[in-house]
Amino acid sequence: MAPPRKPADRRQNRATKDTVVELVAGGLQVPEAPARWLPETVDEWSAFWGDDQLVSVVRESHRPALVRLFDWRDRLRRAWDLADQLRSVIADDEHFTAGSTGQIKANPMYEQAEKAEARALAIEGRVEALEDRFGLTPGSLLKLGVDFQRRESLAQANARMVEARRDRNAGPPDDPRSLPGDSAVHAG
Numbered sequence: 001m002a003p004p005r006k007p008a009d010r011r012q013n014r015a016t017k018d019t020v021v022e023l024v025a026g027g028l029q030v031p032e033a034p035a036r037w038l039p040e041t042v043d044e045w046s047a048f049w050g051d052d053q054l055v056s057v058v059r060e061s062h063r064p065a066l067v068r069l070f071d072w073r074d075r076l077r078r079a080w081d082l083a084d085q086l087r088s089v090i091a092d093d094e095h096f097t098a099g100s101t102g103q104i105k106a107n108p109m110y111e112q113a114e115k116a117e118a119r120a121l122a123i124e125g126r127v128e129a130l131e132d133r134f135g136l137t138p139g140s141l142l143k144l145g146v147d148f149q150r151r152e153s154l155a156q157a158n159a160r161m162v163e164a165r166r167d168r169n170a171g172p173p174d175d176p177r178s179l180p181g182d183s184a185v186h187a188g
Contacts, residue, residue: 031063033070041074054135062134069130076127079120086113 005011030049033042048054048066058066090109099105132140 031067034067037070037074038077040077041070044073045070048136053141057135065130066134069127069134072123072127072130076120076123079116079123083113083116083120086116 030046033045037045048070086109090107090113094107096104097107131137135141135143
């Protein structure tokens with residue numbers, strides 16, 4: 001383990017900043033969800049702020065990006081809803097319509113639905129990128145250093161490791177040369 005750093009007033013280069021950030025639980029106020037969001041988006045917003053592991057990596061300066069993430073999530077939900085509505089307008093017998101000269105052509109609602117789906121997929125890429133930045137996927141949680149399996153603090157993890165080392169050192173040595181009855185070991 002590395003030795004502890006000197007206090008800032010005792011360092012030669014006093015401009016060096018400490019890289020450790022102390023996380024204070026409950027340090028952020030949960031912002032109100034904008035009224036323009038759908039109820040599902042508001043529920044997701046509340047669930048995000050209710051998760052202590054996720055909120056522990058959020059700073060006040062991240063709030064605009066978080067609002068943008070949930071704005072995009074809201075737009076994504078609306079885009080998929082529109083695509084679904086356009087597809088449902090087309091009944092089983094209306095897959096084809098008559099063109100201007102009487103020819104049979106695909107229903108124009110298919111084209112509108114495809115455009116709505118393309119918009120939804122474009123929005124989904126933006127949402128995925130922002131979700132990755134804020135640790136909303138298991139892989140991004142690991143990149144941020146959040147151990148979501150154990151949900152333990154750094155102090156708890158350190159105590160667990162110290163206890164494991166103490167237990168390992170307390171038992172008999174694993175050295176085969178130190179077997180009972182060995183005169184070289186017990187001479188003394």
